[in-house]
Amino acid sequence: MHNKIQNSSILVTGGAGFIGSYVVEELLKSKPAKIIILDNLIRGSLENMNSFIQNPLVKFIEGDVRDTTLLENCIAGIDYVFHMAALRINACAANPREGFEVMLRSTFNLAELCVKYKVRKVIYSSSASVYGLAQHFPTPETDNPYDNQTFYGGAKLWGEQLFRSFKFTYGLDYVALRYFNxxxxxxxxxxxxxxxxxxxxxxxxxxxxxxxxxxxxxxxxFVYVRDVAKANIAALLSEVTDEVFNVGNCxxxxxxxxxxxxxxxxxxxxxxxxxxxxxxxxxSRRLADNSKAKRLLNFEPTxxxxxxxxxxxxxxxxxxxxxxxxx
Ligand SMILES: NC(=O)c1ccc[n+]([C@@H]2O[C@H](COP(=O)([O-])OP(=O)(O)OC[C@H]3O[C@@H](n4cnc5c(N)ncnc54)[C@H](O)[C@@H]3O)[C@@H](O)[C@H]2O)c1
The missing domain is CATH 3.90.25.10 (UDP-galactose 4-epimerase, domain 1)
Incomplete structure (x- = not known):
């Protein structure tokens, strides 16, 4: 069965945030059955959701991804999940234990629940931070992550690997997107x-x-937020699974x-x-090689x-x- 937005139920964690709110706007263009947004508003806002908060297809839940019961209620009956809730790089450095709870434990719970409720595909927000200072410029996805020194980059990489292992073990489809700036x-x-x-x-x-x-x-x-939202939509709609993609402006x-x-x-x-x-x-440098996203997702920044x-x-x-x- 092909992936589609129309008539699908979609969860966006972190959907009140900067990128998440644009993803919701893009999704609404294709008439989903419903969109649930789970966000604790630690950084997101009602203002970000101005254009859709009154839309009857959108249900905003002010809550925390660390609340497993709430997370389970959000995931039951959902077709697709965009997992975007995260702490920022400096917040993780300032409080790694909280970083662990939000970025690692909650992502694990989410992946497990996606298997339990047979979610069709997860789009995971990763980051160019996984590379640290990359080996090549432009940087392809095959550059190794061993130069990363940050908790945040490590957590994002672990998330990618978690979904990879759940694809291998349970068949959970996913795509991870490594956004640049x-x-x-x-x-x-x-x-x-x-x-x-x-x-x-x-x-x-x-x-x-x-x-x-x-x-x-x-x-x-520097990649514009609307282009990043479009990459997310392309990742959902494509039949590609078990892949990571750079998303930059090149x-x-x-x-x-x-x-x-x-x-x-x-x-x-x-x-x-x-x-x-x-x-x-x-x-000291960042430059994405997006050619894989262009080839497999037909995504190009505009x-x-x-x-x-x-x-x-x-x-x-x-x-x-x-x-x-x-x-
Ligand atoms: N902005 C960038 O340049 C960039 C680059 C690479 C990756 N990313 C990733 O993209 C995703 C979206 O980033 P963004 O720039 O929109 O950031 P953002 O902070 O605006 O969005 C994240 C959202 O998650 C919410 N959130 C945080 N902790 C939560 C929790 N415990 N429970 C529920 N909600 C919680 C915040 O309130 C916020 O609305 C994140 O995963 C981020 O790591 C962003």
């Missing part, structure tokens, strides 16, 4: 781990010099280039200030950095203005 509207603006782009957008709106720590040569592969952008692009789309002439880097970044940064800037300035007005 996801950005776009609804990304975190005021959390503890505020993204560098948001800091710079604040500088642009306040007229302050944007700061670059280090020489600005650290590079990332463009290496240094921090300096990123700032230049952000200044350009905002017509800003601010000059950056460089400051000494106070932490050693063990991952949003250029300039388009994405324009959309992000418009969203952020509008949000900032609305907050200022309401204060």
């Amino acid at each position: 996801v950005y776009g509207s609804r990304m975190d603006t005021d959390g503890k781990y505020t993204e560098v782009m948001i800091r710079w957008l604040d500088c642009i709106s306040n007229g302050n010099s944007p700061l670059i720590y280090g020489d600005g040569s650290t590079s990332m592969d 463009e290496e952008t240094s921090l300096k280039q990123l700032l230049d692009a952000l200044l350009k789309v905002n017509n800003s002439t601010l000059i950056p200030e460089f400051r000494e880097e106070n932490t050693v970044n063990p991952v 949003v250029t950095l300039e388009e994405g940064l324009t959309e992000l800037s418009q969203w952020y300035f509008k949000k900032k203005k609305a907050t200022e007005v309401s204060i």
Whole structure:
């Protein structure tokens, strides 16, 4: 039987989050029977779900993936699961025990329940963090993960391996997606781990010099959130199983280039200030090789950095203005 969204029941853990909310929006375009969102709102928000929270096909459950009874109630009768609930990399480093409960124990419980309730396929949000500093640029999925030094990267890799072993042992179908640096509207603006782009957008709106720590040569592969949502849909619909895929934009952008692009789309002439880097970044480069996703999932990113940064800037300035007005 082919995978399909129409008339299917789908669980999205972490669906109130940044990427998860876009996945829900994409799913709704194909008329599912129902979508259950399980999210404890530790980072996600009702605001992220504005466009669909009133939709009768969507049931939002404010709860924790660590609550196994609740998780079981959510999974019973479900056809497909997107497992996106996770702690961020710095939160895992700050509290590895909580990281263990959320990223490892809950993912194990989820996989076991997916077997019990014969879920047809799991789409697992993994991360480029599994590579640490990769061996090759562009990085193919075959690069080894031994350079990863983070609890978060290790947990994501373990998740991939867990699903692999459950496919082998129980026949549970899954696809794991290794996202690179996801950005776009609804990304975190005021959390503890505020993204560098948001800091710079604040500088642009306040007229302050944007700061670059280090020489600005650290590079990332910025992939727009709507493209990441589309990769998730492609992973569900395809008959491919037991595979991991990189999801990046396949463009290496240094921090300096990123700032230049952000200044350009905002017509800003601010000059950056460089400051000494106070932490050693063990991952100085990121660049995805997406060719496997193109070949097997027919997935290719479509949003250029300039388009994405324009959309992000418009969203952020509008949000900032609305907050200022309401204060
Ligand atoms: N944003 C990126 O650049 C990126 C890169 C690689 C991988 N990922 C992965 O993609 C997925 C989605 O990331 P995101 O950027 O949307 O992050 P996010 O923090 O916005 O989304 C994660 C969601 O999970 C929820 N959550 C956390 N712990 C929970 C718990 N115990 N129970 C229930 N809900 C819980 C949060 O409230 C949040 O809404 C995550 O698995 C993340 O690790 C993200």
